[in-house]
Amino acid sequence: MSDRTPKFGWGHININVSNLDRSIAFYKRIGFEDFRPGIPYLGLTNETEPAGMPDDSAQALGLPSGTRGRACILQLGDGYPKLDLIEVVHSGPENAPEHASQNTMGETPKQPLTNQDTGIVRLCLNTRNLAEDFETLSKQGVIFLSAPQPAKDAMADIATCMDPDGALIELIQVHRDKWPAPPSSGG
16 A cells, blocks of 8 residues: 555536536636537537547446537636536437436436535635626626625625526635634644
């Protein structure tokens, strides 16, 4: 057994969506830009007709053989992480009309996680002017859970919106000058 600790760097955050075009429009509205019009290593494009994902890629992601889909990669600036949006379309009997509301495991898809759930529940984006961004996005039809709210001791202002499928996106304006000093590590 090795004492080596893996050294990771950011790659991407993936969000499965029900309608790729609608989701691209939403994420561009909140500041994302195109990076790639598909995900080449998964064999997916953003073309109207869903492409087949190679079976080994599908298996690596826990998806059934024959999975089809559409996808794109978006970014904020030139850095990482990137944002992968994938509209998964399944082939075979599970895609028959009587199973249209079921996922690849024959289960009814779950609603997006909420802030009370366990797991990755929201994506957080930093902003320099939350009040202005909230006003702009609200006028464009973006749905928010509330108007911007001050966090504890005014160390940040926070507002959370939803993407077209209900995934939560926290917008935060941090006020570092109001944070307490970190505890000293003296011993």
